Amino acid sequence: xxxxxxxxxxxxxxxxxxxxxxxxxxxxxxxxxxxxxxxxxxxxxxxxxxxxxxxxxxxxxxxxxxxxxxxxxxxxxxxxxxxxxxxxxxxxxxx
Numbered sequence: 230x231x232x233x234x235x236x237x238x239x240x241x242x243x244x245x246x247x248x249x250x251x252x253x254x255x256x257x258x259x260x261x262x263x264x265x266x267x268x269x270x271x272x273x274x275x276x277x278x279x280x281x282x283x284x285x286x287x288x289x290x291x292x293x294x295x296x297x298x299x300x301x302x303x304x305x306x307x308x309x310x311x312x313x314x315x316x317x318x319x320x321x322x323x324x
Contacts, residue, residue, distance in 0.1 A: 230272040231279040231313075234261055234297070237290035242317060255290040261297050269308050281313040288320040295324075 238254045240247075265280060272278050280301075282294050294314075301310045 230268065230276045231281055232264060232268040233281045233283045234264060234287075235283050235285075236261065236287045236293050237284040239289045240285040241289060241319070242286070251285045256293055258293050258296050261293050262300065265297060265300070265305065265310075269305060269310070277309050277311060279311045279313060281315065283315045286317060286320065287314060288316055291320075291324075 234256060236256045238251045240251045268278050268280070280297060282297075284290075287294055298312060301308075301312065
């Protein structure tokens with residue numbers, strides 16, 4: 230079962246082929262955590278829970294992306310939670 234979190238409506242690119250307008254705005258940690266909690270509570274037994282970070286460019290809201298991943302290793306450890314990231318890749322670094 231997959232949960233797509235639109236963690237940032239912002240994008241630092243203006244690609245000519247992109248038809249989506251991003252009016253700004255980021256998801257808060259509280260909203261992200263509540264969404265993941267609901268995913269874990271309501272997923273069918275035996276299904277792997279997946280959180281996909283989406284945007285705009287989700288790495289523009291890195292603090293929330295990182296907090297959700299860290300909670301996946303701590304608070305939600307043992308849930309089998311997995312992560313996916315939809316990104317243009319320009320903001321990827323060692324962190």
